[in-house]
Amino acid sequence: MKSNALNFSGGPGALPATVLDETREAIVALPATGLSVLGMSHRSEWFLGILDEAERNIRELLDLPARYAISFLQGGSSLLFATIPMNFATRAFAPPEYVNSGYWSMRSSAEARRVCASRIAWDGTRTGFRELPMLDRLAVAPNAAYLHYVSNETVEGLQFALPEAKPAVPLIADMSSDFLSRPLAADRFAMIYAHAQKNLGPAGVTVALIDREMLARIPDGLPRILDLRTQIEHHSNYNTPPVFAIYVLMLVTRWLRDTIGGLAAMQRINEAKAQRLYGTLDAMRDAIKVHAASPWRSQMNAAFTFGDERLDRAFIAHAAERGIVGLEGHRSLGGLRASLYNAVTLDAVETLCDALTDFGRQHV
The missing domain is CATH 3.40.640.10 (Type I PLP-dependent aspartate aminotransferase-like (Major domain))
Structure with a gap:
């Protein structure tokens, strides 16, 4: 589960x-x-x-x-x-x-x-x-x-x-x-x-x-x-x-x-999830590159990379040990992707952000 x-x-x-x-x-x-x-x-x-x-x-x-x-x-x-x-x-x-x-x-x-x-x-x-x-x-x-x-x-x-x-x-x-x-x-x-x-x-x-x-x-x-x-x-x-x-x-x-409670409430939740994730990624900007320029970043999908395919793969394994799945980037772009669709909870995003921070301390 x-x-x-x-x-x-x-x-x-x-x-x-x-x-x-x-x-x-x-x-x-x-x-x-x-x-x-x-x-x-x-x-x-x-x-x-x-x-x-x-x-x-x-x-x-x-x-x-x-x-x-x-x-x-x-x-x-x-x-x-x-x-x-x-x-x-x-x-x-x-x-x-x-x-x-x-x-x-x-x-x-x-x-x-x-x-x-x-x-x-x-x-x-x-x-x-x-x-x-x-x-x-x-x-x-x-x-x-x-x-x-x-x-x-x-x-x-x-x-x-x-x-x-x-x-x-x-x-x-x-x-x-x-x-x-x-x-x-x-x-x-x-x-x-x-x-x-x-x-x-x-x-x-x-x-x-x-x-x-x-x-x-x-x-x-x-x-x-x-x-x-x-x-x-x-x-x-x-x-x-x-x-x-x-x-x-x-x-x-x-x-x-x-x-x-409707789409306005859903939007507030999605904004909070996106702010939490992008905040973590930006705090790691020396190690992580977000694909989209800041004004156009999606609240649904964050595409990013450590800039090294080996590190990207290592993070996928690191996240999997914590039960996190689905982080592989699309085959046309590579790297990593975290999708924050409606059913993804803020707690799940917190877990992902903690995994990113821990991995950064250990590997970059």
Whole structure:
């Protein structure tokens, strides 16, 4: 159980202890049905109730306007990287524009190029993805189909500030790694999407919030499974959905609402965790280098290194002796990464910081 509490993995991420307890019980038998959640029909009244509650909880947490549809999709963000331009990059508009701010946004813009003409509005390659632009200062064509960005780059540890006003063109955000970690003004976005395995639950489900005004842009003739209207029309039940993943997601939204007390409270907790970790890393600046420049540091993912692969590996072993897991950096960047998703507790961060300090005394 200790390794669950001290799971700093970049994804799949930690889950709240109470959610794990409820899930363990549900795998054997749901109190409401007597059947395992793994064998529940997606057409059952029980599951339709789960879909309804998951949607209600998200609407309540975000104070989401009624004009937004909520869909629970499959295929992760990777499928939506292609699906979004298929649906919204129509000939009636100029090419969509993309912000290349790190590994995952590069993946999204590359996939869009397979579907349609597109433009890069900003590219952080030159500076090694250590900083971010201001979204409202980008030179975007006024008739662009949309502007797409990744709100939190998990690999490099970069996080955008939320937009202060509704942009002139439709704004689409991949919020896979910071969705429901802080309040946001959803009405500034045309679409928000997030796969589950960071803050929402296990892999298998992706949440999409779509302004219904965007649906009129979707061309006819798309394969039905790739037409975003399909899942909306069928209440996320067009084909067999990931029942288990959606059930756990619903439990997580219930935990955020009832145990944490909403997204403002969650943000305060996340700020405290990030301040504690970055404070420790900065105190060790002679030995540790944080990848992201200070103004753009992520509250969700801290990417750092001792500057020596042997020391990085030694710290992973040092941390593992204390029950800490998931600190390996992404394969594209190397080094170390500590992910502070919603379910990671402040006590867990304290344990990590103590391990860093102890290791520094012994080895650097």
